[in-house]
Amino acid sequence: MSEASTVSRTAGTDTTVPAVSGARQFWRRLRTQRAALVAAVVVALLVLVALAAPLLTAVEGQDPTTYHPSLVDSARGGVPIGRFGGISGDHWLGVEPQTGRDLFARLVHGARVSLGVALTATLVQILIGVVVGVAAALGNRWVDQLLSRATDIIVAMPLMIMALALLAIVPSAFPRPVLVTLVIGLIAWGSIAKIVRAQTLTLKGLDHVAAARLSGWGPWHVARRELLPGLAAPVITYAALLVPMNISVEAALSFLGVGVKPPTPSWGQMLTSADVWYQAAPQYLLLPAGALFVTVLALTVLGDGVRTALDPRAASRLGVGTGRGRAGGPGRGTGRSNGARDSGGRGPAGGAAQKEDTA
Template sequence: MTAPIETTGAAAEAQPEAVLKGVPAQRIEGRSLGRIALLRFRRDKVAVAGAIVVILLVVLAAFSRPLQALLGLDPDSPHQDLIDANTTLPKAGFGGMSAAHPLGVDPKFGRDLLARIIEGSWVSLLVAFGATMLSVAIGTVLGVVAGFYRGRVDAFISRMMDVFLAFPLLLFAIAISASLQGGAFGMEGLPLHICVLIFVIGFFNWPYMGRIVRAQTLSLREREFVDAARGMGARGPFILFRELLPNLVGPIIVYSTLLIPSNILFEAALSFLGVGIQPPQASWGGMLNQAVKYYEVDPQYMIVPGLAIFVTVLAFNLLGDGLRDALDPRSR
């Protein structure tokens, strides 16, 4: 049944009262850009699964010590009764797996792998998040300044990015980490190792963020809202922090989520090479380093930390891809 039409001259127009007759009155609410992005993100089931895993990992890392106390786990407690004195390998099961040790125990010392995975989670995530925040802070500031002011400022910052990208980062990180193992800046032990890793990884990775922010700023500075701000008498700092930076939040968040897994892998690589987190403190890369000696006779010791790194990196990558599609659907 069609709505009644009122004809006036040559024009025919449906009356609003007729079109909406019988439809309950509802308040029409607008959707913010953030809400629209959230709805897009929720439609991506793979990204949502990655976000759930990331949240669980963050909660696990934040409450690792209380969780170990609740479960009665000790990452440094040896169980020599589970180790064969002749072969220094677990006596029974695949890698010493049992009801008391569901992920098995490490060779030689018999330490519970579940406890060491939980203990190593906060170390890996703390280093990754700290290094990412440092890279984002430096790269965002220098990138937006270079893209907005251009000219000599842009040339200087861009050449500085090229210099940092030309460094053999892994060799440089190994040299710095190895030289500061004993003590420096009034710190020693685990706090020193964590701070050194955050500085080395974060400080030498900022050019990647800087290039992305610079490219986005070059595009945004030509938009009408920047011209309007200039026409109203706004100066450079105001335009930078009140006009440009809010419009850069999306790309910064997306790239940050993609930078975290690479930093997790970098920390694991340094710990694997023996210049990162030092034993007996548990770390996923350190566990892989120790597992190299036993991978042929006890592969369980390598599989467990390897899967922990794989699942963590995959979850962050899926989350980053989902956020990119949600915040910038035209990039798909």
């Protein structure tokens, strides 16, 4: 990528300084937020665990669906045998009550389902929202009214109730993770469409967009070349906040029994089965609940950090008290002192001129 250059004059010399690209500005602002960096590391580790789930369970020597009835005490209702829920060298986090399935295998495979559903649903929401928002802003009055009213209806729909209704009537043969992804993505795109429409209406008034439209470019060509780059920051910001919301929705649907079905592991589905075991086998409840809490918290903190880093006003806030103005140009200290020397005759040039006048 070619970088623009700016010329700064300091002490009478011209110095060419490469302008900082947008990606570098974003990274520079994000590095100042330690909480967001820690959250990014946590999210990266969770994604890595989800992707490497088959490898991790192969190293443990277990899988998420095999029953181990010999590891549970049937006389006590299926409580795991042994201390701490049956933790051993073969079962790193213990086993599931009643069935004896390995908890570690189900937890890491559940991360694949929960994160996969949330990320894919977010992509569906962003795709539909951007298309509808841009079309409403660039279309004529009738198109704008039609798409805006449709967006209002989508926003007014209660997500959980609509998802419960749709998931209840779809045949069980349809893959549940795919179904949950489609339901969440097709119902909850209204907010991003409103944001994109408002931002597109603002961008339409800029000179370069107006020039592109007057030059004869079509609406979609203008959108692709001139509008989408300006929409990247708000869309990325909202997408970072949508992911933890979608994880919570998937967990809630699975908890209510209409989401991912056994034996496919999911954190929400594990919580559904663990609600009666919190006293006899507390780790069965605490492990998926803790994983869900850490994931949602990390994604929320990371999303807030991305929002701050992409905020154009963040540059002025982060520059306060850093002394960049004094180092890079005529700042408050350097500019005034140089001006004082030149005007008052106390600098080298002023002293010479004063001596010539005296002579």
